[in-house]
Amino acid sequence: MILNLDVIEENVNRIKEKLKDPKVVVPPVPIVPHKADIDEDEPEENSSHPQDTRFIKKCYKYLRKLGYVDSQYQFSEQFLNKNKYYFGMVLCESRHPSLDALHNLLRNISGLNDGLAKSLYLDRLYEEGEKIIAQRLFRYF
Numbered sequence: 001m002i003l004n005l006d007v008i009e010e011n012v013n014r015i016k017e018k019l020k021d022p023k024v025v026v027p028p029v030p031i032v033p034h035k036a037d038i039d040e041d042e043p044e045e046n047s048s049h050p051q052d053t054r055f056i057k058k059c060y061k062y063l064r065k066l067g068y069v070d071s072q073y074q075f076s077e078q079f080l081n082k083n084k085y086y087f088g089m090v091l092c093e094s095r096h097p098s099l100d101a102l103h104n105l106l107r108n109i110s111g112l113n114d115g116l117a118k119s120l121y122l123d124r125l126y127e128e129g130e131k132i133i134a135q136r137l138f139r140y141f
Contacts, residue, residue, distance in 0.1 A: 050096050052132045056080070057091065059105060059125055068112065079108045102133050 049057070060075045069075045072091075073084035080086055080097070081104040090097050106129045109122050 049091070049094050052096055052102060052136065053090055053094065055125075055129060055132055056087070056097055056102070056105060059109065059129075060087065062121065062125065063109075079105050081108075096136075099133060099136060102129060102136075105129065106133070 059079070060069070060072065063069050063075065063079065069078065072087045076082050076084050076087040080101045082101055086101065089095070090101075106126055109126055109129070112122055
């Protein structure tokens with residue numbers, strides 16, 4: 001493919017002239033902050049969910065962002081070791097996930113080590129999950 005620089009320069013000049021026209025209003029570019037991590041202090045959109053449900057939802061979002069899962073079905077089967085509808089049911093009914101599902105999630109997260117930044121955040125998720133499991137277990141004593 002051969003590029004005609006004269007045509008490109010002409011198009012760029014024409015665009016510049018249009019932008020100088022006071023009638024043309026260019027909307028501002030939305031400023032979207034770049035987040036390498038999911039901010040833990042950020043309030044959840046639905047705080048009616050129990051803490052452990054919010055935790056597995058946070059794990060799902062992060063694992064999806066990293067490309068480990070593509071859907072809630074896949075997350076339920078590969079990380080929670082449950083049937084494909086389990087995660088959706090927990091979210092819809094605002095239920096506590098089972099201790100078994102939380103344990104499976106932590107075990108499967110601990111097996112992921114792709115890079116330093118990813119593993120640091122995954123370690124934080126693992127520690128948070130351990131605390132949640134401990135709190136749930138202490139209720140029985």
